[in-house]
Structure formats: C-alpha cells, structure tokens
Amino acid sequence: MRGRQLRRAAICLLAVVAAAPVTACASGQEAVERPLAAQDDEPRADPDVERQAAEKAALDAYSGYLEASRTASGRSDPRAPELSRFIADPLLTRVQLSIRDAKEHGAMRTGTLKSDPTVTAVSLxxxxxxxxxxxxxxxxxxxxxxxxxxxxxxxxxxxxxISTATATRYPDGRWLISSGALHREQPC
Structure with a gap:
C-alpha cells in the first residue's frame, strides 16, 4: 500500500516537473500577455548592430533563466530573487509554482543542465x-x-x-524570458 502511495507521489512530481524545462515550460501554444514597449524618440541604430545586440541580450537572459531556475530548484526556493532578474510572467509564475510543488512533495532538483541555444527569429x-x-x-x-x-x-x-523560449524587451530596456516550452515529443 505504501509503495503504491510513493509511486503515485513520484508520478505527480514527475508531471509537475515535466511541465517545463528546469521546471518552467508548458505545452507551448498558450496565449501570452506582453507589456507595451517603451516609445523610442531616438533615431534607430544600424539594424545589423541592433539585431546582434538584441540576440546577445536575449541569449544572456536565457542563460540567466536556466541558471536561476536551476539554483532556485536546488534550494527549493520558489521566491529566489534571481528568478525575477531573468524571467517575466507568465513564465515566472509557472516556474515558482513548479518549484513550490516539488518542495511540497519533498523533492528538489540537483545536477546540471546542458544547453546549446540558438536564435531563430528577431522581431525588433x-x-x-x-x-x-x-x-x-x-x-x-x-x-x-x-x-x-x-x-x-x-x-x-x-x-x-527541443526547448523553445521567447525573450521580450521590457520598457526599462531589460530582456526577460516571458514564455517557454519543452517539446518532449521532439528529441534532439
């Protein structure tokens, strides 16, 4: 009887954690509310330079998101301040809930992630x-x-x-990861 309860708890934990990479991604097609961008009164910089800067900032935010999620999951701390440095809602709330659920079930994440991200689209x-x-x-x-x-x-x-994510530039100029999805049906 006890073994069955533990097995059920393990399945529940797996379902909670499998909702996202690093406890953070869902099925991918949900609607996302995004903030309004700041108004730019200045003339635009060279498009290639601006694009490269956006790509670098987005990849830095993505790397920070993975590290912050890994660290917070390892400490079972859904309110870790580093999460909000790299992640925005609705993804931030999903990550926090996933870490909290694992903690409530007596589990935590350990180890390392290996990541090889690439930019697939830039919409400036x-x-x-x-x-x-x-x-x-x-x-x-x-x-x-x-x-x-x-x-x-x-x-x-x-x-x-395969994992996908969207980095969004907020009015204060920061790039934050606002949505993400782990595609378990697509191995790489």
Missing part, C-alpha cells in the same frame, strides 16, 4: 520587441531527487529535447 519592429530561441536542452544530468535522502524520484529521468 514589434511592440514589444521579441527574440525567439530554440535549444537542445540536455537534462540527463539534472535529476529530481527526494530532499531527505537524495534518491532519484522513480520515473523522473531526463533526456535531450
């Missing part, structure tokens, strides 16, 4: 400006474990899957 003329990112996210070394004894939660194995 939209309000707000966005950059789309695609990644082959390797979670084989990133495990869901029981916090008490560090044993791996059954059925929570990782793998290499």
């Amino acid at each position: 003329d939209t309000k707000p400006a966005t950059v789309e990112i695609q990644d082959c996210l390797d979670t084989t070394g990133y495990q869901l474990v029981y916090a008490k004894n560090k044993r791996v939660v059954p059925g929570s194995g990782g793998g290499k899957h």
Whole structure:
C-alpha cells in the first residue's frame, strides 16, 4: 500500500516537473500577455548592430533563466530573487509554482543542465520587441531527487529535447524570458 502511495507521489512530481524545462515550460501554444514597449524618440541604430545586440541580450537572459531556475530548484526556493532578474510572467509564475510543488512533495532538483541555444527569429519592429530561441536542452544530468535522502524520484529521468523560449524587451530596456516550452515529443 505504501509503495503504491510513493509511486503515485513520484508520478505527480514527475508531471509537475515535466511541465517545463528546469521546471518552467508548458505545452507551448498558450496565449501570452506582453507589456507595451517603451516609445523610442531616438533615431534607430544600424539594424545589423541592433539585431546582434538584441540576440546577445536575449541569449544572456536565457542563460540567466536556466541558471536561476536551476539554483532556485536546488534550494527549493520558489521566491529566489534571481528568478525575477531573468524571467517575466507568465513564465515566472509557472516556474515558482513548479518549484513550490516539488518542495511540497519533498523533492528538489540537483545536477546540471546542458544547453546549446540558438536564435531563430528577431522581431525588433514589434511592440514589444521579441527574440525567439530554440535549444537542445540536455537534462540527463539534472535529476529530481527526494530532499531527505537524495534518491532519484522513480520515473523522473531526463533526456535531450527541443526547448523553445521567447525573450521580450521590457520598457526599462531589460530582456526577460516571458514564455517557454519543452517539446518532449521532439528529441534532439
């Protein structure tokens, strides 16, 4: 009887954590509210330079998002301040809820993620400006474990899957990751 309860808890934890890479992505097609962009009264810079700067800022935000999520998950801290430095809603709320759910079930994430992101689209003329990112996210070394004894939660194995994210430029000039999806049906 107890084994069945533990198995059910492990499946629940896997479902919660599998909702997103690094506890953060859903199925991908949900509607996303985005903030209004700041009004630019200045003339535009060289489009190639502006595009390269946007790509770099978006990739930096994505890298920060993965690291902040990994760190917060490892500490079971859904309110870790580093999360809001790199992630915006609605993704921020999903990440926080996922970390909290794992914590409530006595689990946490350990290990490292391997990431190889690339920019797939840059939209600087939209309000707000966005950059789309695609990644082959390797979670084989990133495990869901029981916090008490560090044993791996059954059925929570990782793998290499396509992950997508959207970086949005906010009125204060910061690029934050506002949405993301792990595509478990698309190995890489």
